[in-house]
Amino acid sequence: MTFKNSVIYQIYPKSFKDSTGDGIGDLRGIIDNIPYIASLGVDYVWFNPFFPSPQRDNGYDISDYCSIDPAMGTMEDFDELVAALESHGIGVMLDMVLNHTSTDHEWFQRALAGEKKYQDYYYIRPPQPDGSLPTNWVSKFGGPAWAPFGETGDYYLHLYDPAQADLDWHNPDVRAEAAKVVNFWRNRGVHGFRFDVINVIGKGSQLLDAPLGTDDRKMYTDGPDVHAYLRELNEASFGRDEDSVTVGEMSSTSVEACAGYSNPGNHELNMVFSFHHLKVDYEDGEKWTSTPFDLAALKRVLNEWAVGMQEGDGWNALFWNNHDQPRAINRFTDPGRYRVESATMLATVIHLLRGTPFVYMGEEIGMTDPDYETISDYVDVEAHNAFASLMETGRSEREAFAIVHGKARDNARTPMQWDSGRTAGFTNGTPWLRSTNQARINVADEEAEGRILPYYRRLIALRKAQPVISQGRYLPYAMDHPEVFAYIREHGGQRLLVLTNFRAKQAEIEIPLDFTEGSILISNYPERTLDSTIRLEPYEALAILISN
Ligand code: GLC
Secondary structure (H helix, E strand, O other): OOHHHOOEEEEOHHHOOOOOOOOOOOHHHHHHOHHHHHHHOOOEEEEOOOOOOOOOOOOOOOOOOOOOOOOOOOHHHHHHHHHHHHOOOOEEEEEEOOOEEEOOOHHHHHHHOOOHHHHOOEOEEOOOOOOOOOOOOEOOOOOEOEEEOOOOOOEEEOOOOOOEEEEOOOOHHHHHHHHHHHHHHHOOOOOEEEEOOHHHOOOOOOOOOOOOOOOHHHHOOOOOHHHHHHHHHHHHOHHHOOOOEEEEEOOOOOHHHHHHHHOHHHOOOOEEEOOHHHOOOOEOOEOOOOOOOOHHHHHHHHHHHHHHHHHOOOOEEEOOOOOOOOOHHHHHOOHHHHHHHHHHHHHHHHHOOOOEEEEEOOHHHOOOOOOOOOHHHOOOHHHHHHHHHHHHOOOOHHHHHHHHHHHOOHHHHOOOOOOOOOOOOOOOOOOOOOOOOOOOOOHHHHHHHOOHHHHHHHHHHHHHHOHHHHHOEEEEEOOOOOOEEEEEEEEOOEEEEEEEEOOOOOEEEEOOHHHHHOEEEEEOOOOOOOOOEEEEOOOOEEEEEEEO
16 A cells, blocks of 8 residues: 555544543544544544644644643553554554644743753744844734744744744754654654645745735745755654655645655655645635635646646645635535535545545535634634734624635534534533534434445545556646536556536536446446536536546
């Protein structure tokens, strides 16, 4: 099994299953549900961070990289989890948040207490001569990217929340610490790693203002040092395991940089997450807006990344959903009228593309965004900051709420819906985030009579059975079609044509003649005959295989 024919399941531990009744998911809750995870046929489980953290950014503000958050369990639970998954042939992928630490981390605290060694772990800078902040960069969660460093008059850099201080990777001690963290978990049997926002670790050695009117992210993203730092980390840690699987989260990146990060010849990472396809419902590139998604742009981006990564011998991590994104089913399709068709169509797009698919918990039962009614339903710091700033810039409360409702990260963080009960079978207590539609959408019903879960299981199994899916070349098809996203995969004597209708109405498409003789590999509608013109039903997905 290599990462190319693997499928990876993502679990947000805080929301998967609570075994203690405190309303927060935990490791024991995951262990108890391993049979369900194994039944999907996945090869790895990526866990969002469950390390000690003050939870300013839901665990991405880590105060100790080598322990388990007591609210989530113990190291014994963790070892049991690894062993239990392994007994089903499933590997563990841990989230390595190495661009920044919590300001509660011992390193930052010792820096604050005046220890020079640890001050050099961070970007601590004096104000500019005119008294302004060291640079004009803004935090990704809103506001300036600099906060006062204690009473010193200096400032420390935080590209995210002020509770997340950026580490200075120019310092070789920081790089050695990073490798030490990865090696700590390798020694506990972990061979999968997801590296959080890893393409911002290579800032310039001098931090400079972004020229007026330009995007400040260019000043610290995909810097030339990132490749060298990744190679060094690879060599000092996970690269020593033959079976390691790694994925880097790349923010505001380019195809070219990502082909570099994941080209096997470069010895950096196996694959990358990029986000351009999830920005096609942003107005003027701005997330906190409300506008219908642009299908032509979505097709262009998916195609550009498929072609570009293939040409550069790179590898995409394929996904629609994660803990940072509202549910794709709400963004791109019609879960009200066509939930089953929508969920299975979207899954088909991703699972048959060139790359490694990731399934975010709940996606496999067609979970949707919750029907929240007030801003107090949301927990995420980013949602509250966005709401406040939308109000400040003159939106009415209603408008501001509608935008947050559509874009908040909490949309994906609601508890896994196991059954139709009061807390969706997630907890015996009060859940940290509320479920709203478990009566309609839950695992128990899907297992009994659903069509989404079995479809995911089939897609996952197909990647292992059909080399054309795991290894085939990607070719664009019907790029100008206004409703259908289509592509072809080729491998040896096999050719696969994938057709997906992104609209709630019928759509016609011509197919190459030889495919009329092919067989249907998978479809989310009942059997049909193949003619040179195919009329696809609303949100239909159809994959036709020719094997010579
Ligand atoms: C990544 C994580 C996100 C977190 C951020 C800062 O984007 O996925 O949840 O807030 O990094 O660590």
